[in-house]
Amino acid sequence: MSIDWANFTPWASLAGGVLIGVAAALFVLANGRILGVSGILGGLLRPAAGDAVWRIAFLLGMAASPFLYMVLAPAGWAMAPTIDAGLVTLIVAGLLVGFGTRLGSGCTSGHGVCGLSRLSPRSLVATLSFMAAGFAAVFVTRHVFA
Amino acid sequence: MQRLTEFLVGLIFGLGLILSGMTDPSKVLGFLDLFGAWDPSLALVMGGAIAVGAFAFALARDRTQSVLGGAMHLPRATQIDKRLVVGALIFGAGWGLAGFCPGPALVASASGEIKAAIFVVAMLAGMGLYALVERRIA
Numbered sequence: 001m002s003i004d005w006a007n008f009t010p011w012a013s014l015a016g017g018v019l020i021g022v023a024a025a026l027f028v029l030a031n032g033r034i035l036g037v038s039g040i041l042g043g044l045l046r047p048a049a050g051d052a053v054w055r056i057a058f059l060l061g062m063a064a065s066p067f068l069y070m071v072l073a074p075a076g077w078a079m080a081p082t083i084d085a086g087l088v089t090l091i092v093a094g095l096l097v098g099f100g101t102r103l104g105s106g107c108t109s110g111h112g113v114c115g116l117s118r119l120s121p122r123s124l125v126a127t128l129s130f131m132a133a134g135f136a137a138v139f140v141t142r143h144v145f146a
Numbered sequence: 147m148q149r150l151t152e153f154l155v156g157l158i159f160g161l162g163l164i165l166s167g168m169t170d171p172s173k174v175l176g177f178l179d180l181f182g183a184w185d186p187s188l189a190l191v192m193g194g195a196i197a198v199g200a201f202a203f204a205l206a207r208d209r210t211q212s213v214l215g216g217a218m219h220l221p222r223a224t225q226i227d228k229r230l231v232v233g234a235l236i237f238g239a240g241w242g243l244a245g246f247c248p249g250p251a252l253v254a255s256a257s258g259e260i261k262a263a264i265f266v267v268a269m270l271a272g273m274g275l276y277a278l279v280e281r282r283i284a
Contacts, residue, residue, distance in 0.1 A: 001180060001181060001182075001184050002182075002183055002184065003183070003184055003185075003186065004176055004183035004184055004185040007173070007176055007185045007187070008185055008186065008187055009167055009173075009187045010187060010190055012165055012166065012167065012187075013166045013167055013187040013188060013190040013191045013194070014190040014191070014193070014194045015165055015166070015194070016161075016162045016163065016164070016165035016166020016167065016168070016191055016194070017162065017166055017190055017191035017192060017193060017194025017195040017197075018162070018194040018195070018197070018198055019158055019159070019161055019162030019165060019166075020159055020162035020163065020166065020191065020194070020195040021162075021194060021195035021196065021197060021198025021199045021202075022158055022162075022198055023155045023156075023158040023159035023162060024159075024195065024198070024199045024202065025198055025199055025201070025202030025203075026151060026154070026155050026158070026202075027151070027152075027155045028202055028203060028206045028212075028220075029202055029205060029206055029209075029212065029213050030148075030151045030155075030212060030213050030214050031148055031151055031152065031155075031212050031214060031216060032206070032209070032211070032212030032216050032217055032218035032219050032220070033212075033219050034219065034220065034221060035155065035159060037247075037248040037249040037252065038248045038273075041248060041252070041270075041273070042273045042276075042277075045270075045273055045274055045277050046277060053149070054148065054149070054152050057149045057150075057152035057153045057156070058152040058153065058155060058156040059156060059252065060153055060156065061152065061153040061154060061155060061156020061157035061158075061159070061160065062156040062157070062159060062160040062249070062252055062253055062256065063156075063160075063252070063253075063256035064153075064156075064157055064160070064256075065156070065157050065158075065159070065160020065161050065163070065164060065253055065256070066160070066164065066253060066254075066256055066257035066258075067257075068157060068161060069160075069161055069164045069165070072161075079164050079169065079257055080170070081169055081170040081171060081172070081254050081259055081262070082170060082171065082172035082173075083171050083172075083244075083245070083254075083259065083261040083262065084171070084172060084175075084245075085171065085243065085244040085245065085261070085265075087264065089243055089244055090244055090261055090264045090265045090268065091264065091265075091268040092240070092243060092268075093240040093241075093243035093244035093246065093265065093268070094240065094244070094246075094251075094264070094265040094266065094267065094268025094269040094271070094272060095240070095268050095269070095271060095272040095275070096236050096237065096239055096240025096243070096272065097237055097240035097241060097244075097246065097247065097248060097251075097265075097269050097272060098268065098269035098270060098271060098272020098273040098274075098275070098276070099233075099236060099272035099273070099275055099276045100233045100234065100235070100236030100237030100238070100239070100240060100272075101233065101237045101248060101273075102233070102272075102273050102276035102277070102280075103229050103232060103233030103236065103276055103283070104229065104230050104231070104232070104233020104234040104235075104236070104237055105223065105229075105230065105233065106234075107237060107247050107248045107249070108168075108241075108247040108248075108249065109159075109247075109248075109249050111234070112192060113192070113195045113196060113199055114199060114203070115221075116192075116196050116199075117195075117196050117199030117200045117202070117203045118203040118207075118220075118221075119200075119203075120221070120224075121224070121226065122223060122224055122225070122226050122230060125226050125230065125231060125234075126230055126231070126233075126234040127234075129230075129231050129234035129235050129238060130234040130235065130237050130238030130241060131238060132235075132238065133234070133235045133236075133237070133238025133239045133241070133242065134178045134238040134239075134241045134242035135178055135180050135242070136238075136239070136242065137178070137238065137239045137240075137241070137242025137243050138175055138178040138179045138180075138182075138242045139179075139180070139181055141242070141243065142175075142179055142181075142182055143181055143182065
């Protein structure tokens with residue numbers, strides 16, 4: 001292992017993490033809800049009566065965030081994701097992420113942020129599992145079949 | 147009022163994902179590449195989020211009502227079973243393949259990234275597939 005200091009962004013990542021924590025804190029205290037994206041999104045596929053509007057309001061806020069970011073961000077801080085995956089990889093990965101998060105009842109936000117904040121052993125096991133699988137997937141794609 | 151907080155929470159969360167680097171798959175894959183040139187940044191995302199979240203959830207645990215007066219919808223499941231672990235492993239494999247997890251993929255597609263939108267459509271199909279087979283696995 002070597003550390004990629006050139007791409008290391010400790011302050012932006014820490015500040016972004018604090019914002020994510022503030023969002024999760026506000027949600028659970030003000031509305032009594034867990035900020036878990038896969039659950040909020042997945043619950044829209046077959047919503048119970050009266051259970052859709054709050055999900056949509058949250059998702060609209062998320063959808064608006066890149067536009068607010070563009071207004072607030074200083075020059076040189078443009079949101080410019082680099083997506084190297086090809087079409088087939090994107091589709092396979094999307095299917096796995098969609099199916100897996102529903103089967104495992106959560107993703108990075110619900111298990112990783114909220115679950116660990118709640119000291120949930122169940123979320124700890126889930127988080128360790130998806131992190132391990134993520135490390136393994138990158139190891140295989142970058143160092144075995146590279 | 148609840149609609150407003152839901153929207154605001156989504157907005158703040160999305161800003162956090164963008165600022166932290168989570169919406170950039172190359173950054174995420176750099177973090178997951180333990181055996182290459184490892185970029186530890188995203189460990190700080192988790193650390194920052196949990197440092198704030200832990201306080202809030204400690205306060206939330208003893209509440210019978212939310213601050214706005216609604217019910218507390220906290221998870222009750224505690225069992226660590228095969229579907230939890232297998233689901234998390236499948237999710238992690240997909241995360242490591244493309245570098246997107248659900249929240250960042252939604253934000254990146256809202257910003258107009260076509261590849262992120264393709265991922266989101268496939269992700270919704272995966273969720274739909276789960277809804278179809280749910281009763282058989284549960």
